[in-house]
Amino acid sequence: MNNLELKDMEWTEDLFEPLDSSEQNSEFIAMESKTFLQDSWNRFKKNKLALVGLVFLVLMILMAIFVPMFSKYSYDQMDMTALNQLPSAQHWFGTDKFGRDIFVRVMYGARISLAVGFSAAIICLFIGVVYGGISGYVGGKVDMVMMRIVDIIYAIPSLLYVIFIMLIFGSNVWSILMGICVSSWVGMARLVRSQVLSLKEQEFALAAYVLGASTSRILFKHLILNCIGAIIVNVTLMVPSAIFTEAFLSFVGIGISAPASSWGTLANEARGLIESNPIQIIWPVGAICLTMLSLNFIGDGVGEALDPKKK
Amino acid sequence: MSEPILQVEHLKTYFATGGRFGKHPVVKAVNDVSFSIGHHETLGLVGESGCGKSTLGRTIVKINQPTGGKIYFEGKDITSLKGKELKDFRRDVQMIFQDPYASLNSRMTVGEIIREPMEIHGLYGSTKERDEKVCQLLETVGLKPDHIRRYPHEFSGGQRQRICISRALALNPKFIICDEPISALDVSIQAQIINLLQKIQEDTGISYLFIAHDLGAVKHISHRIGVMYLGSLVELGDSDELYHNPKHPYTQALLQSIPIPDPKVERAKKPVEISGELPSPLNLPSGCAFRTRCPHACERCAKETPQLRDVDGRQVACFLYK
Amino acid sequence: MSLLEVNHLTTQFTTEQGQVQAVRDVSFSLEKGEILGIVGESGSGKSQAMYSVMGLLASNGRVTEGSIRFNGTEIAPQHFAGGMKEYEAHMRKIRGNEISMIFQDPMSFLNPVLNIETQLVEPLLNHQHLSRQEARQKAIELLTKVGIPSPEARLKQYPHEFSGGMRQRIIIAIALACNPKLIIADEPTTALDVTIQAKILQLIKSLQEQMDSSVILITHDLGVVANICHRVIILYGGKIMESGTIDEIFYDPRHPYTIGLLGCVNNPEKDQELHPIPGSPPDLLQPPAGCPFVDRCEKAMKICKRMPPPVSTLSPTHSCSCWLEAKKEVLK
Numbered sequence: 001m002n003n004l005e006l007k008d009m010e011w012t013e014d015l016f017e018p019l020d021s022s023e024q025n026s027e028f029i030a031m032e033s034k035t036f037l038q039d040s041w042n043r044f045k046k047n048k049l050a051l052v053g054l055v056f057l058v059l060m061i062l063m064a065i066f067v068p069m070f071s072k073y074s075y076d077q078m079d080m081t082a083l084n085q086l087p088s089a090q091h092w093f094g095t096d097k098f099g100r101d102i103f104v105r106v107m108y109g110a111r112i113s114l115a116v117g118f119s120a121a122i123i124c125l126f127i128g129v130v131y132g133g134i135s136g137y138v139g140g141k142v143d144m145v146m147m148r149i150v151d152i153i154y155a156i157p158s159l160l161y162v163i164f165i166m167l168i169f170g171s172n173v174w175s176i177l178m179g180i181c182v183s184s185w186v187g188m189a190r191l192v193r194s195q196v197l198s199l200k201e202q203e204f205a206l207a208a209y210v211l212g213a214s215t216s217r218i219l220f221k222h223l224i225l226n227c228i229g230a231i232i233v234n235v236t237l238m239v240p241s242a243i244f245t246e247a248f249l250s251f252v253g254i255g256i257s258a259p260a261s262s263w264g265t266l267a268n269e270a271r272g273l274i275e276s277n278p279i280q281i282i283w284p285v286g287a288i289c290l291t292m293l294s295l296n297f298i299g300d301g302v303g304e305a306l307d308p309k310k311k
Numbered sequence: 312m313s314e315p316i317l318q319v320e321h322l323k324t325y326f327a328t329g330g331r332f333g334k335h336p337v338v339k340a341v342n343d344v345s346f347s348i349g350h351h352e353t354l355g356l357v358g359e360s361g362c363g364k365s366t367l368g369r370t371i372v373k374i375n376q377p378t379g380g381k382i383y384f385e386g387k388d389i390t391s392l393k394g395k396e397l398k399d400f401r402r403d404v405q406m407i408f409q410d411p412y413a414s415l416n417s418r419m420t421v422g423e424i425i426r427e428p429m430e431i432h433g434l435y436g437s438t439k440e441r442d443e444k445v446c447q448l449l450e451t452v453g454l455k456p457d458h459i460r461r462y463p464h465e466f467s468g469g470q471r472q473r474i475c476i477s478r479a480l481a482l483n484p485k486f487i488i489c490d491e492p493i494s495a496l497d498v499s500i501q502a503q504i505i506n507l508l509q510k511i512q513e514d515t516g517i518s519y520l521f522i523a524h525d526l527g528a529v530k531h532i533s534h535r536i537g538v539m540y541l542g543s544l545v546e547l548g549d550s551d552e553l554y555h556n557p558k559h560p561y562t563q564a565l566l567q568s569i570p571i572p573d574p575k576v577e578r579a580k581k582p583v584e585i586s587g588e589l590p591s592p593l594n595l596p597s598g599c600a601f602r603t604r605c606p607h608a609c610e611r612c613a614k615e616t617p618q619l620r621d622v623d624g625r626q627v628a629c630f631l632y633k
Numbered sequence: 634m635s636l637l638e639v640n641h642l643t644t645q646f647t648t649e650q651g652q653v654q655a656v657r658d659v660s661f662s663l664e665k666g667e668i669l670g671i672v673g674e675s676g677s678g679k680s681q682a683m684y685s686v687m688g689l690l691a692s693n694g695r696v697t698e699g700s701i702r703f704n705g706t707e708i709a710p711q712h713f714a715g716g717m718k719e720y721e722a723h724m725r726k727i728r729g730n731e732i733s734m735i736f737q738d739p740m741s742f743l744n745p746v747l748n749i750e751t752q753l754v755e756p757l758l759n760h761q762h763l764s765r766q767e768a769r770q771k772a773i774e775l776l777t778k779v780g781i782p783s784p785e786a787r788l789k790q791y792p793h794e795f796s797g798g799m800r801q802r803i804i805i806a807i808a809l810a811c812n813p814k815l816i817i818a819d820e821p822t823t824a825l826d827v828t829i830q831a832k833i834l835q836l837i838k839s840l841q842e843q844m845d846s847s848v849i850l851i852t853h854d855l856g857v858v859a860n861i862c863h864r865v866i867i868l869y870g871g872k873i874m875e876s877g878t879i880d881e882i883f884y885d886p887r888h889p890y891t892i893g894l895l896g897c898v899n900n901p902e903k904d905q906e907l908h909p910i911p912g913s914p915p916d917l918l919q920p921p922a923g924c925p926f927v928d929r930c931e932k933a934m935k936i937c938k939r940m941p942p943p944v945s946t947l948s949p950t951h952s953c954s955c956w957l958e959a960k961k962e963v964l965k
Contacts, residue, residue, distance in 0.1 A: 110463035214399035359826035497674035502909035527899035568831035570856030
């Protein structure tokens with residue numbers, strides 16, 4: 001401030017009266033209070049690609065639920081008068097070699113594919129978090145044994161599990177789900193273990209221990225809650241990989257079998273007609289690609305939103 | 312002095328280094344330490360980083376297991392407490408940590424953080440009663456009741472440390488171990504925290520073990536001070552006397568090294584005599600651990616380990632005093 | 634001519650919550666051969682002010698106003714016609730050569746996979762265009778100068794083989810490599826134990842006298858200031874509260890913040906009680922309109938809340954921004 005300005009002002013004694021202590025507020029916090037999730041959601045919203053992915057995924061889920069419910073066609077209803085039709089007003093995606101409506105079949109397939117993807121991710125989440133959490137927190141010999149088991153599971157290719165389980169339980173959705181889960185929870189367990197290992201030495205965990213908190217309270221309320229970011233990112237990336245595994249298995253013919261349809265079976269069926277009716281393979285493959293893409297965008301967005309430093 | 316609240320006898324805490332197989336050297340983080348703390352008393356514990364002062368504090372609250380020796384709290388041996396008894400012990404003995412940024416769970420609100428100890432121990436009937444207590448605790452440490460819904464990252468370091476203090480106080484403990492509670496804070500805030508802890512002591516009669524590396528800060532809050540070097544106590548005595556008339560060469564060097572906020576004093580000060588740096592704790596010098604840096608070291612220091620002995624009303628572990 | 638002259642420096646950071654005004658209207662100068670202490674709490678802007686001078690601000694930080702004249706040339710980024718590119722090119726020639734910096738944490742400054750020789754020789758090769766042999770000779774000289782025993786053997790060692798104090802000595806050696814005119818030391822001893830701190834301070838003092846360079850020492854420890862500085866600036870809430878020679882500041886402090894700060898620290902000569910400053914530092918997202926210290930000040934007046942105090946000159950070296958001083962002038 002320059003001194004000319006000071007000369008212009010009227011200076012009176014009352015300006016220099018002591019300030020009332022009620023006007024002093026030194027514990028003032030300007031920052032708006034936001035929870036971790038609000039904060040992350042605000043960051044997530046700024047990522048346009050992730051937002052597009054989320055909108056697409058929500059649309060896909062809604063269509064998967066409602067299209068087969070309200071459509072006049074069902075997924076296994078054959079119509080021998082309309083075989084291999086091109087897209088039209090009646091059949092938006094056309095019909096297949098048995099005259100079934102492809103649009104309904106793709107949406108029905110979305111049910112199976114998305115259900116497999118999400119349930120696999122959720123099952124792995126629970127097993128992985130509990131297993132990894134215990135292994136990391138207890139440590140010592142328990143950790144050593146638990147992690148060697150994980151190593152063994154990891155060492156066998158995941159396809160082998162799936163095929164093996166299908167041999168025993170038959171090829172249906174449940175055995176595919178089981179097969180995917182058996183092999184992919186270990187990734188989550190390793191992630192949670194490493195996070196818990198580093199967090200448990202932090203002072204907030206020690207403070208909870210000194211307060212007398214039980215092991216499960218420390219583990220779930222303090223440690224797991226603090227690695228929730230990494231866990232969510234891992235889950236969002238686990239969904240597409242499970243969907244992909246299921247589609248792949250069905251495509252090579254060891255997954256879900258006709259007349260039930262997943263995106264993989266649809267692609268497999270359309271493969272035979274790829275020369276005469278190439279358009280039929282575009283629909284299931286397109287659905288897989290777009291869903292994968294949006295899930296990956298969401299995963300990226302979530303990762304950035306939960307951990308702003310990692311870009 | 313009446314019955315001490317805490318008594319530590321020949322406490323040893325060793326850590327094994329390296330992997331699972333073969334023989335590895337041990338770090339003697341705490342090596343045969345004995346002291347006691349009375350009711351309503353503060354014992355300051357001072358030493359450089361790596362001297363084992365934090366490990367000592369952590370052993371007392373049972374974060375680390377002692378390798379040997381005994382710890383008595385209110386006359387009861389606590390080294391092998393389990394279950395219900397351990398939980399009762401936790402109600403009486405609390406800890407405040409060094410880093411106010413790491414010691415609060417960032418996903419919980421201040422209210423949840425301070426309420427947690429009451430929930431664990433089932434104090435006060437309802438959440439409402441607990442919240443009342445939380446507000447009361449926040450006011451005790453100079454924060455506002457409406458801070459209860461905020462998250463730790465919204466506070467400054469000093470405010471966070473005050474939240475830590477109110478969490479420790481939530482259980483009305485009889486004894487608090489303060490593990491360098493002020494070293495991560497600004498000077499003006501350090502004095503706040505020290506005065507706050509002192510005021511709490513006046514009001515509740517609580518005892519403290521106050522761990523710090525800064526002798527100057529410790530002096531204000533402590534009744535007695537212990538100086539640690541490489542796992543052992545080298546001097547233990549009344550805080551004013553120790554501060555103004557240090558006996559052990561290490562205490563002398565430590566005091567001489569503290570820069571004093573007074574230019575004239577600083578200009579008149581002699582250069583510090585102590586040489587070299589802390590030897591590796593994996594490979595302690597024979598005899599007196601300090602002899603490698605001590606200006607008065609003699610042959611005897613290498614052969615024998617000096618024990619704490621009464622010298623003019625305090626305890627010193629040095630052969631200079633007979 | 635002063636070696637460094639900073640006028641009305643203002644630095645802002647853009648964060649998710651809004652603009653943080655880290656440094657507000659800071660002016661000071663530094664003479665040749667002088668050790669200047671910059672004292673403040675965390676968040677006072679002491680480090681950011683110096684990072685602004687060095688051009689080392691984080692990517693969301695920007696110098697918005699003011700001039701920085703080093704050795705007579707303007708080095709504030711907004712005065713470069715060629716924009717940031719020209720500024721960066723210019724600063725690269727100055728950094729490590731004419732101005733060098735000593736950081737708080739020696740371990741994060743040293744590269745753990747390179748040996749000491751490589752790290753010491755690098756600035757010499759870059760700025761002084763010495764041959765490898767000459768540079769090596771110079772490196773050994775430097776290590777001897779900072780008190781590292783058997784320097785030739787230790788050149789081949791890696792940072793983890795040195796203790797904390799030794800690492801800080803190496804950092805100082807690297808900083809001294811090109812005989813800089815100005816050394817900015819950001820809390821050089823905070824991470825060290827007191828006995829080591831005393832040694833490092835002795836070293837900095839004696840090297841400064843030998844080499845006649847200027848030093849800016851950023852610290853929160855008034856004891857360190859009393860030990861080695863000639864002059865000191867007290868920063869609070871991004872603004873200069875008071876500045877003067879150490880005798881003026883320690884024996885005749887005028888600003889309530891300076892007085893408060895001196896009351897918080899332990900002085901065995903006086904053996905006084907601790908008098909903490911109540912409350913917490915201001916939130917720089919919404920700094921107070923008047924004096925930043927108003928909310929914690931015992932002597933706060935109504936004017937303090939409304940207008941920032943002007944600078945009162947108390948002696949050629951001593952100045953203070955407080956209405957208590959300004960009052961005497963304006964009410965005349």
